[in-house]
Amino acid sequence: MDTSTDSPDAGPAGRAPASAPLLDLADPRTGRLRGTLEPARAERVTAAVTAARGALPAWRGLTPRERERRLDALADLVEEYQEAYAERERAGTGKPLAEALGEVRQVADLFRFYAGAARAGSAPAAGRYVPGHESWVRWEPVGVIAAVVPWNYPLLMAAWRCAPALAAGNTVVVKPAETTPDSVALLAEHARQALGEGVLADLPGDRTTGRLLVAAAVDMIAFTGSAAAGAEVAALAGGRRTSLELGGNSPVLILPDAPAHTWADLAAACTYNAGQSCAAPARVITLAENHDQVVAELTAALAARQAGRDFGPLNNPDQAARYDRIVAASGAKYSVAAPGRTDGLWRPARLLAELPDDDPAVLAEVFGPLLTVQRAAGLQEALALADGVPQALAASVWTSDLAAGLDLAARLNAGEAWLNCHLVQSAELPHGGRGASGSGTDLSALALHEYQRPKTVTARLGRPL
Structure with missing residues (x-):
């Protein structure tokens, strides 16, 4: 998206002040002030990433069945509080109620979809591809994921990134756009209840916050935003894994x-x-x-x-x-x-x-x-x-x-x-761009592999026949 609010700050990494002035949050329907936001700076960014790193061994060590149970519990909370989510979405985006509620229900469905997908991993079949040896493939989580999501679909884009990453066994720190932190904050609160501390945390702030998070000690960056900001993210990633959705036309x-x-x-x-x-x-x-x-x-x-x-x-x-x-x-x-x-x-x-x-x-x-x-x-x-x-x-x-x-x-x-249709999408169907629209896949079981690494394991069985 070609906007000024969905990209990291262009200033040098690591030089942001310890605190920053409060940001005004306005209701786009009226232009009236609805609150303020203290943007996270280096200390809070480091604390969030450290907490995610600390939660990673236990989360990735859960059986797929247990991760499914917890992600289903998070979906239950989204459904139970769907009106609260919708009102938070409307406060930040101005969406009509029907649009907001529909998107909240999609979020619950996404978490349920990936809860089940976590138990249905795919890999080449185990077999004896080399005489006297048995081989198989393990799909392992990448680690700590930094997700930077835009203001047009604050909650839904967070779910597109977080649900498959969590299902694959990663922990996530998600930074919403500075104008729309409301619904993601509620999702993080419910994630603490359903998933445990540090598994999914929100980091509200501005472009400087986003830049600090991308430059932090995370293992992968999942970014949705403009092409210019995507190029900046890729440069900051320094060889780390990225998934970039950079808009369309x-x-x-x-x-x-x-x-x-x-x-x-x-x-x-x-x-x-x-x-x-x-x-x-x-x-x-x-x-x-x-x-x-x-x-x-x-x-x-x-x-x-x-x-x-x-x-x-x-x-x-x-x-x-x-x-x-x-x-x-x-x-x-x-x-x-x-x-x-x-x-x-x-x-x-x-x-x-x-x-x-x-x-x-x-x-x-x-x-x-x-x-x-x-x-x-x-x-x-x-x-x-x-x-x-x-x-x-x-x-x-x-x-x-x-x-x-x-x-x-x-x-x-x-x-x-x-x-003969447009904007018809489903959790089961992949979505991703080419060229200047970025790289990587959202939605579908294929998105799980965005947040996983394959490891081939081969065991010698003894003397071949």
């Missing part, structure tokens, strides 16, 4: 035979979480023959999605100012804003069309309720436009021709491709 290929539900579904996906999703639909690409229809249909569909009624505000003033700059700099000849609130951090859905292929709104991850529409001369040009940005996280194709849609989905350079 998703193409949407709409063919002339797109089904009738295309417009409403795309408008809903574009405005979900006010468009502040890495995999949100962003760049609509049409053929010449259906360009005008797409513009008309999407204009009408977005007009039915109103800021303040159907979706929430942008998260913070920096993000709102960045969104405004991109819109103002666009050379689009067609720019239409839907009805809805425009005060404070509220921004209505917007459609930009008749714009150059190198327009700022096309090349940047806008991270707001905005769609651009580009015209292609044919399918080959449509694919070239789709793959013409550095990010390659997600994409979608909309057509009534199943065979053609599956072919295009296979040819798109994206870690996740949808056909």
